[in-house]
Amino acid sequence: MLDVRRLRLLCDLSRLGTIAAVAQAHTYTPSAVSQQLSILEREVGVPLLERAGRRVVLTGAGRVLVRHAETVLAALERTTAAVAALAAGVSGPLRIGAFPTAVRTLLPATLVALGREHPGLELLVTELDPVAVPAALRERRLDVGLLHDYDAVPVEPDPALDTVPLLDETVFLAMPAGQGDGGLAAAKDASWIMATPGTLCHTATLQVCRAAGYTPRVRHHADDFATVLALVAADQGVSLVPQLAAAQPPAGVRLVPLPTRRRTRVAYRRGAARHPAVAAFVTAMHAAAGAVRS
Template structure:
């Protein structure tokens, strides 16, 4: 006999897969903890399969639960494609659209993107959140966001989930940054700074993994005296003569460099990546936002070239 699948309960199981706890699912869905637990129990009863098992004080999906979620993902992707087709047929770019991204993109690209979208698509209500990329990608898959702009550093894996479509918007060079008025100002290579104090992003982050790898390739382990995810803090510490750093070109969209910059080898870059749920790439709203992002990246590249050309040798 064919099983009957309740899409609402299947969504709860998928939410649990991505959010990790029933408490987190309940908060996100505005349900009580007991209501979510009850619905998942009903789902197990309806399907005649154990979908969850204890994992300490939490629960995790069984092998059967994982299989079921993979099929749920496929169904939801197809529904997203249907929504995109309907929106294209209507020919309108409207409604709520949620974007998550990180600091330098917020500062360097998003003002231009928001201005362009407001002029071209006034009925599109764009919401922007400054968010941790990994958390944002998880939120993308459970529809907290419609688009995430992330960063992928040279040598790091690209696609993080088959449920996500990714497109490179811009290749952002990273450069060695040294204080302008110090003995370090003449340093031309990473190896010249083996004994310097560094400011880097926190340990465990993709940016830190990349930076550590660059220094190891130059033959040393960096003396990291300052840690922060904020690139403006990095720039300020370098400018003040307290540290050296790796800084991205996107910092210089609207201002000339205030530190001495040196090029890095071929792996000295990060890709700015647009991520959307699989099945939504052709949605009119997604296409409108992606187009605005690409235009902003092109404008930023021209501005950065101008700012760097004015830097003294």
């Protein structure tokens, strides 16, 4: 019988690329990870890893086992969900990861509704950039999380996760009110306020500007859209702002709609869709998103 914990380590090695990264994700030592993977190799009876310079990579058998392991882990999630559905009421911890704009606009109503309808739930919120959510779900630090992508920067689906659509938003070019009537092309020579490098918002802004024929000239970095809009109002530059963050812009900001869209989804581990806590969260989030749209 193959050990599920060791299968998770192998899947994480496939995803993260190094034993050191797997060890860090699980708060193990690298030698402990190597030892567990060696035991898994003995259980399977064929080599799963091979040396490639100073690193280890998966063999053909290792890649096959990872594909099947993802199916096994999803089946375990479905089993856990089925057992949880037999309990009286929805209860227990629900660890939620969400990006700052959603924490401010969507989550308050969601948390209130869940607390009212399912008082047995212990709701735990962590503010995270969407880039960090998949790893947190895989590593079981979260139970549900909000992801988003932009049509300018589509994100490849994660085979370990399932998602449901939540919100589709217009993206605006936020400009100082007195800067003129031009859109994205006219912002070529403007100073830009951009998110921290490495975030999805930063990457999306770069891609949108490059599609318009230029690289933005960055003056400020800010991740909170309220801060971004305050800087735009102070004539410190222009920025891209999604509809969720642009409902009440400060005086002195003009919003120019762009064809770019931002798409938000609720994500959870594959197989967990019918877990009562996950299903309750999805229902409450859709209600909150509907109220925002209306």
